Amino acid sequence: xxxxxxxxxxxxxxxxxxxxxxxxxxxxxxxxxxxxxxxxxxxxxxxxxxxxxxxxxxxxxxxxxxxxxxxxxxxxxxxxxxxxxxxxxxxxxxxxxxxxxxxxxxxxxxxxxxxxxxxxxxxxxxxxxxxxxxxxxxxxxxxxxxxxxxxxxxxxxxxxxxxxxxxxxxxxxxxxxxxxxxxxxxxxxxx
Amino acid sequence: xxxxxxxxxxxxxxxxxxxxxxxxxxxxxxxxxxxxxxxxxxxxxxxxxxxxxxxxxxxxxxxxxxxxxxxxxxxxxxxxxxxxxxxxxxxxxxxxxxxxxxxxxxxxxxxxxxxxxxxxxxxxxxxxxxxxxxxxxxxxxxxxxxxxxxxxxxxxxxxxxxxxxxxxxxxxxxxxxxxxxxxxxxxxxxxxxxxxxxxxxxxxxxxxxxxxxxxxxxxxxxxxxxxxxxxxxxxxxxxxxxxxxxxxxxxxx
Numbered sequence: 001x002x003x004x005x006x007x008x009x010x011x012x013x014x015x016x017x018x019x020x021x022x023x024x025x026x027x028x029x030x031x032x033x034x035x036x037x038x039x040x041x042x043x044x045x046x047x048x049x050x051x052x053x054x055x056x057x058x059x060x061x062x063x064x065x066x067x068x069x070x071x072x073x074x075x076x077x078x079x080x081x082x083x084x085x086x087x088x089x090x091x092x093x094x095x096x097x098x099x100x101x102x103x104x105x106x107x108x109x110x111x112x113x114x115x116x117x118x119x120x121x122x123x124x125x126x127x128x129x130x131x132x133x134x135x136x137x138x139x140x141x142x143x144x145x146x147x148x149x150x151x152x153x154x155x156x157x158x159x160x161x162x163x164x165x166x167x168x169x170x171x172x173x174x175x176x177x178x179x180x181x182x183x184x185x186x187x188x189x190x191x
Numbered sequence: 192x193x194x195x196x197x198x199x200x201x202x203x204x205x206x207x208x209x210x211x212x213x214x215x216x217x218x219x220x221x222x223x224x225x226x227x228x229x230x231x232x233x234x235x236x237x238x239x240x241x242x243x244x245x246x247x248x249x250x251x252x253x254x255x256x257x258x259x260x261x262x263x264x265x266x267x268x269x270x271x272x273x274x275x276x277x278x279x280x281x282x283x284x285x286x287x288x289x290x291x292x293x294x295x296x297x298x299x300x301x302x303x304x305x306x307x308x309x310x311x312x313x314x315x316x317x318x319x320x321x322x323x324x325x326x327x328x329x330x331x332x333x334x335x336x337x338x339x340x341x342x343x344x345x346x347x348x349x350x351x352x353x354x355x356x357x358x359x360x361x362x363x364x365x366x367x368x369x370x371x372x373x374x375x376x377x378x379x380x381x382x383x384x385x386x387x388x389x390x391x392x393x394x395x396x397x398x399x400x401x402x403x404x405x406x407x408x409x410x411x412x413x414x415x416x417x418x419x420x421x422x423x424x425x426x427x428x429x430x431x432x433x434x435x436x437x438x439x440x441x442x443x444x
Contacts, residue, residue, distance in 0.1 A: 045270075050256045058251035059285045062434050065277050068323065069253075072273035079267055109192075109433065117322045121269060157436035 007037070007086025009123060011097030014131030015169040017042070017144015023131050024095030037085030037092040042145050045076035052142065060155045063108035070101045070145060071118055078122065086123070096145060098122050099130075104149050107169050192429050199428035202292065203420040210420060211291025213328070214412070215302035218336030219376050219383065220357065221346035222397040223404070227336065228300050230405045231412075235296055243290040245282055247301030253278035264355050268313040268362065275306050276323035283328055288431045302330055304386050312378035313362045326426035332415045334408060335392035340377040342398060347372060 012024045024039045043049055047069050051061065061069065077094070085092035102115050142148070146169060203210050214231075216224040228244070235242050248254055257274050260266050266274070290297050303324045310320045321327075338346075347353055348369050355361065358368045359375025387394060393411045395404055 047256060047274075050259070051252065054252050054255070059281060061252060061277075061281060062284055064430070065253075065280045065284070068273055068277035068280060072270045072277065075267060075269040075273060079270075109430075114322065114325055117319065120319065156434060157438070 006089045008091040009082060009086060009125040010091065010093045010127045010129065011099065011125035012093060012095035012129045012131060013097055013099035014133065015146045016131060016133040017147050019131045019133035020095050020144060023129055024093045027129060028093045031091045035091045037090035039093045039095055040077045040081040042096055043073055044081060045073045047073050048148060060152050062156065063105060063110060063149065063153060066149050066152060067101055067105045067110065067115065074122060082123065094125065097125055099128060100145060103169055104146055108153060192433060195429035195432040196425045198432060199425050200422065209294045211294050212296045212416070213291060213299065213330040214296065215299045215304070215330040215333045216336070217302060217304045217333055217383070217392065218397060219338060219343045219379050221343040222336035222338045223401065224336040225300060226401065227404055227408060228298055231408055232298055234409065240296045242296045242298060243286070244298045244300060245286050247305050248275060248278050250278045250281040250285065252281050261356055268310065268315055271356065272306065272310040272315055272320060272323065279303060279306065279324065283427070284431055284434065287328070288428060299330065304333065304390065307386060308379050308382040311382045312359065312375060326430055327423065328427040329421050329423050331418055332412065333390060333392045334411065335383065335387050335394045336397035337394050338397045340373055340380055343376045344373045
């Protein structure tokens with residue numbers, strides 16, 4: 001539930017971690033300093049960092065496990081970064097937010113309704129900036145959630161990972177975007 | 192996915208082979224279920240079963256992550272719940288379903304009902320918690336070890352001080368771990384009692400002598416071991432097969 005204050009969440013979602021970060025910083029720079037609360041980034045909780053250093057024998061997480069961990073990371077970001085900002089009436093940029101993980105999950109074959117219920121705890125964003133850049137061929141798993149997720153699925157099963165093609169993800173990200181008008185104050189998008 | 196469901200059905204309903212069988216042990220801390228689980232496992236092995244045990248919050252991947260954050264007292268109820276669901280899912284995919292597919296008997300020392308009872312006792316919505324565990328994998332039998340809050344508290348606090356999250360200090364606002372544990376386990380037991388009715392647990396009176404409980408377990412198992420496989424589990428097995436691109440450890444593609 002949204003706190004009773006006038007803060008704003010700008011979600012930045014897409015399939016290229018580096019481009020999401022660049023767009024988020026550009027978006028934050030357009031916010032007046034007095035209202036600016038900064039950028040809430042993927043893995044602020046360090047959960048994925050811990051997954052990355054787990055020994056191979058621990059096993060590779062599936063798409064569903066990754067989505068659950070993403071939800072835990074987002075719960076952390078909401079608790080420590082996003083809610084406090086909007087309770088103070090500030091504008092916070094969440095990069096990425098929900099559309100990215102929903103797109104990833106759908107491309108991996110997870111049920112959209114399941115993810116909608118799972119992320120019911122997340123505050124609906126006021127604006128969504130879709131980053132249309134495709135993933136870099138050289139991007140490692142640390143550059144973003146989608147890159148990390150693709151690496152995991154490729155390790156699990158090359159045939160299952162084929163579904164996580166950039167084109168599919170891009171379509172899914174658009175489909176996952178909330179259907180509400182985006183405010184005219186919008187920074188330049190990544191192409 | 193339809194093909195994977197058909198393969199799951201075929202595998203688990205094949206009358207010519209022993210099918211995988213899942214038995215869950217549930218109950219509050221101090222109910223003696225771990226002792227009973229060990230006795231039960233020894234007995235099943237003596238009966239010729241190939242037995243695998245899985246414990247709550249025990250995956251090599253997620254457990255260290257949870258432990259570090261528990262030690263730092265850094266988890267909100269939502270984060271606590273989501274990470275335990277992630278640990279559970281990873282074990283389902285890596286340990287439980289592979290063993291069931293190979294026709295083994297899996298004994299789960301706590302199953303998803305632990306997450307439901309504890310997270311609901313922390314004030315989270317039961318429907319939301321249940322969603323975290325989808326696609327659901329239903330055990331063939333659930334043994335519920337029933338004890339009172341007094342017995343659970345007495346047994347747990349006799350040998351140690353309950354930890355921060357075990358005693359529910361994150362939600363009770365009570366500093367004394369023993370008092371907090373009592374209040375929290377009372378809530379947990381209340382949730383378990385509701386789940387017991389909803390999901391048809393087989394209740395074992397955990398206040399009874401150990402030997403008596405064990406013989407009761409054998410009897411309950413004998414009554415339930417020929418239950419047909421639940422087709423509710425098709426989705427969970429099919430997703431696991433799809434995840435592996437249709438490959439399985441044994442039994443062919």
